[in-house]
């Protein structure tokens with residue numbers, strides 16, 4: 185049903201009457217918004233993703249403008265990465281703009297319109313991926329197309345990468361980097377990450393540029409007891425032991441831990457917020473008084489789960505597993521707990537910390553999801569997690585982003601930012617290449633809540649200003665002077 189409705193929408197122009205309406209609607213839109221409608225219309229819900237169709241569509245626009253096109257097929261049918269390179273004179277090393285092509289699936293019945301039609305209503309463009317991250321695909325693509333259209337002489341290659349499998353799956357940028365690093369190697373890169381946050385009056389409060397991502401570590405908590413007939417319970421019941429361990433973990437809070445970009449972010453929030461939160465933001469960023477810090481921590485937890493997550497390693501149980509028959513007490517029970525950790529956290533220290541918290545009879549704490557890795561591979565993974573450094577603010581790219589953000593949104597504060605989740609930036613940051621993240625369009629808190637949710641949308645006007653900002657950045661860092 186869904187597929188039929190969608191294809192009808194896409195071919196509406198074949199029918200006489202809706203064509204006039206569709207045309208009237210799209211002529212009002214800026215070029216980025218028109219491109220975004222086309223990008224949203226190609227359903228790349230992952231799984232399965234099938235980003236190849238989007239790669240082909242973009243290639244047909246970029247090739248005639250002089251871009252060198254590589255479509256890197258993965259072993260999975262229909263799944264591919266697009267690499268489009270606009271050549272410079274080679275004086276400087278390339279800049280790369282990376283945007284993921286796949287989106288999370290939709291709960292169709294909870295949307296008030298077709299998630300793949302790119303409907304425009306009241307100044308908003310709706311569709312799955314409008315924010316995350318097809319909006320970014322459209323902004324980055326338009327910005328690089330403008331360089332070619334305006335025949336700007338370049339000191340460095342400008343590479344656009346539209347990637348597969350960011351939302352899940354194994355053929356992501358880490359896979360791409362293994363065999364095709366030469367095609368995506370660069371001096372620095374742009375990706376998704378920070379926000380251009382508008383308040384309800386339409387004024388941009390701040391632009392946050394992510395310079396680091398949290399990484400993900402999952403621990404497996406195992407309780408062991410005697411496996412026996414359920415008619416003769418013993419004291420070492422594995423499910424009870426695990427429950428006690430999980431109750432201890434539920435009451436535990438990791439300590440606030442602010443890296444320099446997070447301090448700057450909260451100092452910015454202190455300026456752009458109203459009391460009493462402005463004082464709490466100031467205190468978490470700058471106070472030396474443990475009581476003030478503790479009070480700020482509690483207030484932030486109540487006010488914003490996102491801000492709460494930025495200042496600590498977060499704890500989230502995600503799976504419980506025990507039992508296999510109604511009359512058998514199982515010999516073991518397990519819980520998988522996902523942690524999102526701040527750069528600089530050693531996973532082994534975290535494991536030891538959690539083992540202490542949940543300690544009890546028959547309880548063990550190990551890594552989850554690493555069962556197939558050798559000791560050496562585990563050590564390598566740990567080394568990589570510890571060694572990935574936040575990207576510096578001294579680079580030409582960060583400086584230009586900061587300047588252009590202030591120029592485009594003069595009322596806004598600009599700050600570096602720790603992204604609360606992981607992104608595919610790891611493929612570059614793990615190799616020491618700086619990556620800066622931004623969702624390049626002003627949105628409100630309310631818009632943000634729809635990301636990965638229902639009726640996802642982006643303001644049409646924001647796509648235009650975001651494209652102008654990114655184009656300005658490319659002019660600063662790539663155009664020949």
Ligand SMILES: [Zn+2]
Nearest residue numbers: 284316317376
């Ligand atoms: Zn995303």
